Amino acid sequence: MNISRRGLLSFAGGAAAIAGLNACGGNSGGLTSGSSASNGAALTQWYHEYGEQGVEAAVRKYASAYPNATVEVKWNPGEYMKLLNSQLLTGDVPDIFESENGATVDMINAGQVEDLTELIKPYVDQFAPSVIERFTFKDAIWSIPQTIDCRVLYYRPSLLATAGLSAPTTLTELLTTADALTTDTRGGFFGGNDGGVTVMAPLFIWASGHKELNGERTELGFLDDSFYGVVSEYAEWYKSGKGLLKAASAEWSSAAPFINEECAMQWTGLWNLPEVLAAHGDDVAVMAMPAMGSSGTQAIHFGAYGSCAAVKGKDPAAAKEFIKWLWIDQEDYQVEFADSFGTHIPAKPALAAKATKLASGPGATAAQLVAEHGFTADIMWSGALGTAYTDAVSEVVVKGVDPKQAFQALAETAKTELAS
Amino acid sequence: MKRFPVWRYVLATALALVFLLPFYMIVRNAFSTDAGFTSPHFHWAGDLFTDPSQPWYANLASVFTNQSVNLAGSLLNSVVVSVLQTLGTVVVSMLAAYGLARYDGRASRILLGLTLFTLMVPAAVTFIPTYIMTARLQWIDSYQGLVVPPMFSALATYLFRSHFLGFPHELEEAARLDGANPWQVFWRIVFPNSGGIIAAVGTITFMGSWNAFLWPMLVARDNTRTLQVSLSRFMTSQGVEYPELFTGAMISLIPVLIVFVVLQRWLVQGMELSGMSS
Numbered sequence: 001m002n003i004s005r006r007g008l009l010s011f012a013g014g015a016a017a018i019a020g021l022n023a024c025g026g027n028s029g030g031l032t033s034g035s036s037a038s039n040g041a042a043l044t045q046w047y048h049e050y051g052e053q054g055v056e057a058a059v060r061k062y063a064s065a066y067p068n069a070t071v072e073v074k075w076n077p078g079e080y081m082k083l084l085n086s087q088l089l090t091g092d093v094p095d096i097f098e099s100e101n102g103a104t105v106d107m108i109n110a111g112q113v114e115d116l117t118e119l120i121k122p123y124v125d126q127f128a129p130s131v132i133e134r135f136t137f138k139d140a141i142w143s144i145p146q147t148i149d150c151r152v153l154y155y156r157p158s159l160l161a162t163a164g165l166s167a168p169t170t171l172t173e174l175l176t177t178a179d180a181l182t183t184d185t186r187g188g189f190f191g192g193n194d195g196g197v198t199v200m201a202p203l204f205i206w207a208s209g210h211k212e213l214n215g216e217r218t219e220l221g222f223l224d225d226s227f228y229g230v231v232s233e234y235a236e237w238y239k240s241g242k243g244l245l246k247a248a249s250a251e252w253s254s255a256a257p258f259i260n261e262e263c264a265m266q267w268t269g270l271w272n273l274p275e276v277l278a279a280h281g282d283d284v285a286v287m288a289m290p291a292m293g294s295s296g297t298q299a300i301h302f303g304a305y306g307s308c309a310a311v312k313g314k315d316p317a318a319a320k321e322f323i324k325w326l327w328i329d330q331e332d333y334q335v336e337f338a339d340s341f342g343t344h345i346p347a348k349p350a351l352a353a354k355a356t357k358l359a360s361g362p363g364a365t366a367a368q369l370v371a372e373h374g375f376t377a378d379i380m381w382s383g384a385l386g387t388a389y390t391d392a393v394s395e396v397v398v399k400g401v402d403p404k405q406a407f408q409a410l411a412e413t414a415k416t417e418l419a420s
Numbered sequence: 421m422k423r424f425p426v427w428r429y430v431l432a433t434a435l436a437l438v439f440l441l442p443f444y445m446i447v448r449n450a451f452s453t454d455a456g457f458t459s460p461h462f463h464w465a466g467d468l469f470t471d472p473s474q475p476w477y478a479n480l481a482s483v484f485t486n487q488s489v490n491l492a493g494s495l496l497n498s499v500v501v502s503v504l505q506t507l508g509t510v511v512v513s514m515l516a517a518y519g520l521a522r523y524d525g526r527a528s529r530i531l532l533g534l535t536l537f538t539l540m541v542p543a544a545v546t547f548i549p550t551y552i553m554t555a556r557l558q559w560i561d562s563y564q565g566l567v568v569p570p571m572f573s574a575l576a577t578y579l580f581r582s583h584f585l586g587f588p589h590e591l592e593e594a595a596r597l598d599g600a601n602p603w604q605v606f607w608r609i610v611f612p613n614s615g616g617i618i619a620a621v622g623t624i625t626f627m628g629s630w631n632a633f634l635w636p637m638l639v640a641r642d643n644t645r646t647l648q649v650s651l652s653r654f655m656t657s658q659g660v661e662y663p664e665l666f667t668g669a670m671i672s673l674i675p676v677l678i679v680f681v682v683l684q685r686w687l688v689q690g691m692e693l694s695g696m697s698s
Contacts, residue, residue, distance in 0.1 A: 051658030
């Protein structure tokens with residue numbers, strides 16, 4: 001076979017390109033670059049990217065302070081849960097990782113996470129009961145709570161006083177108060193540029209005295225006339241268009257509309273508290289979503305990251321020891337983690353008093369409300385169910401569809417989802 | 421010469437302005453402060469131009485000096501990955517398509533069917549298996565992990581095949597009569613006369629690779645993070661840094677615009693040649 005000079009050069013070029021790519025290095029998950037342990041195991045710990053400055057440095061400080069192992073922190077920007085779920089399917093997993101609202105059903109059912117019940121058992125009473133309940137599945141606790149985030153209703157007491165009103169205690173009062181506080185340049189209530197549908201949707205369930213699922217978690221637990229009445233009441237108000245601010249300069253997660261005085265009341269995160277206080281000073285208060293319907297209760301929406309140990313990790317026992325050390329024993333670090341870089345609530349309610357932003361004022365109110373009226377989605381409430389539910393709420397609120405009709409399909413979807 | 425009615429110019433200009441509005445908003449927001457971005461009173465110009473307390477380029481300086489984002493390194497990674505993936509996709513798809521177009525038999529029809537079948541499989545189905553394979557190859561946080569898995573494109577193969585089916589056989593026969601083997605026919609006759617479709621597929625692939633997010637987010641880590649993944653650092657569960665995000669988006673648009681402007685003529689021609697245009 002004759003090989004021309006051009007052919008030889010082409011072949012050599014291709015081979016060089018492949019060799020060049022191979023020389024670019026690589027690994028099986030970015031997990032192998034840590035130094036070996038000088039005293040015990042070498043562990044890797046994954047976090048999602050926190051937005052506040054200083055968190056990354058703080059968690060690296062905690063890891064390096066641990067005396068019994070070398071812990072390498074991996075900071076992951078982007079869609080963390082997708083990245084984590086994918087990595088857990090490979091053979092090279094992080095030894096310790098945080099997971100939104102604790103370990104997921106899929107992680108537990110697939111045997112990817114260690115049972116941490118024995119680890120937390122002696123200390124379980126120190127943690128917020130609502131968080132422990134959320135982290136419990138199949139009679140076991142699979143994650144240790146790190147810190148709590150929550151959403152609250154911000155309002156300005158001076159505006160209520162001027163209008164001769166007091167803080168609303170029911171949904172009906174909230175809507176009439178919002179109408180009364182509305183002016184030509186200011187809306188009454190803001191919960192997002194979709195008319196509050198997305199953030200109000202889960203609150204319709206909890207504040208009306210229901211749970212997402214029945215006790216056996218086999219079907220929905222809220223489809224009754226009382227629930228339909230609550231959603232219809234909000235839908236009527238949405239149509240009237242008086243006190244509901246439907247378009248603002250930012251989404252519900254930012255406090256800009258409340259700070260800019262585009263609205264008198266806003267449902268947004270406690271994480272915005274420093275900015276809100278800077279803008280309105282002492283004229284700020286927070287409350288839970290008022291009770292809805294005849295058998296409702298106040299409701300606060302919280303979320304909590306939990307620390308998990310991977311079953312396929314290099315040393316699960318050492319990983320569990322580290323989790324206990326950091327998230328159960330090291331209370332100074334827990335307070336710093338919650339309080340120094342943003343406004344979060346320590347997972348142990350007793351530590352809230354040590355957190356400067358939660359010691360008094362709206363922060364203290366929020367911490368108490370979470371402990372007493374905190375709700376979050378059931379562990380079996382999947383993303384598909386959540387989306388289908390929000391779509392159904394939107395049909396009722398925005399399009400005016402009859403609630404019984406709108407939620408009929410959801411009930412069928414739920415049966416299929418929960419059976420699988 | 422046929423006159424082009426004035427109203428058509430007016431309509432075309434109006435439509436162009438509508439299409440350009442989102443790009444204008446990106447630039448406007450890139451030169452705004454956070455307060456200006458969320459201000460309830462809209463201003464067409466970014467407020468950094470009127471804010472005496474900081475320079476108009478404050479956001480640009482901020483994103484380029486942010487060590488944790490490492491925008492310059494991410495830009496370089498994006499360029500390397502996009503160029504390598506474009507070259508790889510063009511070469512692999514072109515060779516595969518030429519074979520499928522010229523060697524008509526049962527085997528090639530089955531292969532063509534299988535190739536097109538992959539277009540119908542949702543990416544979500546193949547995503548996790550591909551990731552696991554990539555991890556087992558130790559290709560996480562490497563250029564080969566970012567480039568090789570998405571390099572094989574059924575769409576590109578289909579476009580090239582459509583082009584080669586219409587390529588004049590006479591030119592290839594003439595070359596063969598002159599003693600050229602199939603390899604030489606391809607590289608000396610077919611390849612030089614397929615500039616339009618190569619530019620079209622290259623542009624589509626480059627843009628797709630440049631804008632890719634999910635795959636680089638999974639595979640790229642500290643050493644190979646691409647621009648789109650780095651920009652996501654401005655969006656966290658504790659809020660969005662809008663001015664920095666828009667500044668990054670503006671920067672990320674520049675290479676794509678350059679590629680599009682340079683290859684625009686070829687792109688349109690390639691679309692027509694491959695039958696994608698009506």
